[in-house]
Amino acid sequence: MEQAKRSPSSEAIRTTQLGIIISIILIFVKGISGHLGQSYALIADATESGADVISSGLLWVALIYAQRPPDKGHPYGHGKAEPVAAILIGFFLLAAAGWIAYHSIAFINTPHELPKSYTLIVLLLVIAAKEILFRYVYAVGKRINSQAVIADAYHHRSDAITSIAAFIGISIAIFLGKGYEGADDWAALFACLFIIYNAFKIIRPAFEEIMDKAPSDELVAAISHIASLHIEVKKVEKCYVRKMGLDYYVDMHIEVDGNTNVFDAHEIAHQVKDELRASNLHIKDTLIHVEPYLNKK
Known part of the structure; x- marks a missing residue:
């Protein structure tokens, strides 16, 4: 213990x-x-x-x-x-x-x-x-x-x-x-x-x-995967990761339904941030930019 x-x-x-x-x-x-x-x-x-x-x-x-x-x-x-x-x-x-x-x-x-x-x-x-x-x-x-x-x-x-x-x-x-x-x-x-x-x-x-070299592709993929599991996240558009001491800082762009209001989009971003910090990936903080999801189909 x-x-x-x-x-x-x-x-x-x-x-x-x-x-x-x-x-x-x-x-x-x-x-x-x-x-x-x-x-x-x-x-x-x-x-x-x-x-x-x-x-x-x-x-x-x-x-x-x-x-x-x-x-x-x-x-x-x-x-x-x-x-x-x-x-x-x-x-x-x-x-x-x-x-x-x-x-x-x-x-x-x-x-x-x-x-x-x-x-x-x-x-x-x-x-x-x-x-x-x-x-x-x-x-x-x-x-x-x-x-x-x-x-x-x-x-x-x-x-x-x-x-x-x-x-x-x-x-x-x-x-x-x-x-x-x-x-x-x-x-x-x-x-x-x-x-x-x-x-x-x-x-x-x-x-x-x-020099803030990007970590392994496996780590970036794992971080993106956790964010993509959130029910309101349609797509992880960008994910940049850098190491600071023992921890990682993440800059991420996520796409949500374009009809989502600002308050709800802000709440979704906070939920994704909390989920990433709660993981075992040593994530210290996350800056999330929310974008409207464009279904190109």
Whole structure:
């Protein structure tokens, strides 16, 4: 029951707080283990967790700001703070990838000891923790329709990917021995490609949301279908939808009997609006224009 009563915004904030706590713990676990275990891939992995903390903190601030009610300067609310945060998270990922790549190349060209075998155990625990966190945060993001929370989930997935690459590199270095010390560093460098891919996977949909790109045809069709079920609606002539934060705003033209008086047409529009807002499609508000139905038969 408590889960059902929790608002989407508060649920997003709770997942973000959980991600920050886990990432902070992993920074120390991976950083200390990498330093003592002679593994730069693990140290690079700790850097990725540090980027997680920064981006999740940024998301936390954005989610709080996005909850602010509409005002004179922002009549549609402050929901655009979410995709802005998602874009910044994507750039944090790109910056982290560049930092890791730069230092990986430096370590490849610098002779160093083989990593310790216990670092593999640490990495297995990290991979499991981050993959579980990714799946949880991603599920919440999809459920509450938040691109920013989904972006945060992919940041956790990127962390898991760098850990997998580190595990492979360290395993090669340990089992093949002298002459393969650089496998650890090559693994960190290779992981950067996945981080960059996830960064652009985050940035693109967030940018499209800021630009008010139309949502899927399926969603527009579902909204039009609900409006068309009203007994007085003869036809849904136009339906434009845009996303604002966790919700959608709809501009719609409906056609009713041409003999309907203004009062009744106004009431029909309000009824359609209420029916749309009562649906499970995350519709915050609807602007409905009523037109006379022209039977062309």
